[in-house]
Amino acid sequence: MDKDLLKKAGRMLVCGFDGLEPGEHARTAARELLIGHWILFARNIRDHEQVAELNKWLARETRSNNGSTPFITIDQEGGIVSRLHGDLNTYPGAMALAAAGGPEISGRAARITAEHLHSLGFNVNLAPVADINSNPQNPIVGPRSFGDDPEAVSQHIISTSRGYLEGGILPVVKHFPGHGDTSEDSHKSLPLLPHPAHTLQNRELIPFIQAIEADIPAIMVAHLLVPALSSIDLPASLNADIIQGLLRRTMGFDGLIMTDCLEMQGISLYYDTGEAVLKAVKAGADLCFISHTLEEQEKGVKALYDGIKSGTISESRIDESLQRQQRIMMKNLPGQWEDGISIPGWSGRLPDPEMENLSRKSLTLLKNTNFLPSSGLEDFPGFQILYFVRPEQFIGENTVSGGDPLDRVEKAFPESRFRRIPSDRAEEELRRRPLALQGVEKLLVLTCDTGFYPDAVSFIQEQINGPLPVGVAVMRTPYEAGHFKGADFLLLGYENTRLAADSLVALLKGEITAEGTCPVSIL
Structure with missing residues (x-):
């Protein structure tokens, strides 16, 4: 086997593995497949010291076996997509930041996030999300987007990307050509973006066009069918x-082009991994993600190696991407190509006080008709909280450590009655155990993507139309607030995270006021 060709094949892939330490999977990928780049998930992260040691190992092994400095990547968008989980997950997401203020705020948050990631040994963040979330039924983007206004989203994308770069992290703008107006999740299927080209040009593509004009270094391409573009x-x-024709030639982008993970069902239901890698690279991708399975990573390496040997794909096409990788790293991460990744360690405070403040500023009050007094509800008798729990929805490997963050609301109000109801089984649960409202004088409902479940929505609406004062705190997708316009109190929290839960508690205790502005049209 030609080891130089194998190294080149390995440098075209970004791979993940299981475990908090380098096990058999990671060792095989690094030492036998000669993988060039890596992605870490929540499954790989316990604490600062552990993840820094893991990233040191990845950097050392890659330089030793492949002879190159790796991109060590992570999906740390903040908010609902945070691989730094548990006590490490202390960054608001895109929509919460947009609700809190302008692009200077999202840029500052990105700088702080980047400094944290850099201290742990990462050099790439798969963020920001440039999708225009114009579809209320979008199951996968929602509060990961900065909003539904293309110009405003564009300014946040530019500011956020610059913030990441200032903090020593390469940003990756995603998901080209725009995943915001789909009603399917490309983790589970292959969504169709049905709009004519002029609609895409005037909406979906605007943040990417402006990001390219601002010289952003990397773009991730989504698994979407877009008939108007091809x-x-x-x-x-x-x-x-779409990759070479639109993104490279028409839009003039000469940075790194990455695929979303090729193990997502938007690809894996239709293509073998090796076939998908070859198609992506032939189409112009510089890096292909195979994030989970060693067997699929082996297929990817073999397909590239055999393709080069047989002439199915030219070695010059591979060299073009490898040269671009080197150029982008040398330009945006100075010193890393020659000297390797430095891991300074983290000495800051978590949660960061600025992030706490931004989370509080994001809370958006749509309505308060004599429900929440300025003194708060802490000492109010007869206060009951119903929490409609969101079923697990797959977003890559996004897991929550240490329980549900919204449990913090229950702990903050130990004298109130607190009940959890699964949104997808609300009718069954309430039939099994009817709601007891004796002695209740106010009812606060916490929702979390509950709008996707008609039975849960109907039950909440019944309570709103009943005799009790009812408040609703929408703690994820803001669009569902439209179902609850008749509530006495209506609040947007944008994300079911520790920061958002603590901000909600502060509001309910009368410690802060809600000052945010919703960045999407909902009512």
């Missing part, structure tokens, strides 16, 4: 019309 029946991530 007559080829291939997802954008494998499509030369």
Whole structure:
């Protein structure tokens, strides 16, 4: 086997593995497959010291075996997509930041996030999200977006990207050409973006156009069918019309182009991993993600190696991407290509006081008709909280450590009655155990993507139309507030995270006021 060719194949892939320490999977990928780049998930992260040691190992092994400095990547968007979980998850997401203020706020948050990630040994963050969330039924973007106004989203994308770079982290703008107006999740299927080209040009593509003009270094391409942009029946991530034709030639982008993970069902239901890697690279991708399975990573390496040997794909095409990787790293992460990744360690405070303040500023009050007094509800008798729990929804490997963050609301009000109801089984649960309202004088409902579940929505509406004062705190997708316009109190929290829960508690105790402005149209 030609080891130099194997190294080149390995440098075209970004791979993940299980475990908090380098086990058999990681060792095989680094030492036998000669993988060039890495992605870590919540499954790989316990605390600062552990993840820093893991990243040191990855950097050392990659330089030793492949002869190059790796991109060590993470999905740390903040908010609902945070691989730094538990006590490490202390960064608001995009929509919460947009609710808190302008692009200077999101840029500052990105700088703080980047400094934290850099201290742990990461050099790439798969953020920010440039999707225009114009579809209220979008199951996968929602509060990960900065909003539904293309110009405002563009300014946040530019500011956030610059903030990451200032903190020593390469940003990756995603999900090209725009995942915001889909009603399907590309983790589970292959969504269709059905709009004509002029609609895409005037909405979906605007943040990417402006980001390219601002010289952002990397873009991730989504698994989407976009007929208006290509007559080829291939997802954008494998499509030369979209990658080379639109993104490279028409839009003039010469930075890194990455695919979303090729193990997502938007690809894996239709293509073998090796086939998908070859199609993506032929189409112009510089890096392909295979985030989970060693067997699929082996297929990816073999497909590239065999493709180069057989002439199915030219070695010059691979060299073009490898040169671009080197150029982007040398330009944006100075010193890393020659000297390797430095890991200074983290000495800051978590949660960061600025992030706490931004989370509080994001809370958006839509209505308060004699429900929440300025003194708060802490000493109010007869106060009951119903929490409609969101079923697990798959977003990559986003897991929560240490229980549900909204449990913090229950702990903050030990004298109130607190009941959890699963949103997807609300009717069954309430039939099994009817709601007891004896002695209740105010009812606060916490929702979390509850709008996707008609039975839960109907029950909440019944309470709103009943005799009790009812408040609703929407703690994830803001669009569901439209179902509850008749409530006496209506609040947007944007995310079911520790920071958002603590901000909600502060509001309910009368310690702060809600000053945010919703960045999407909902009522």
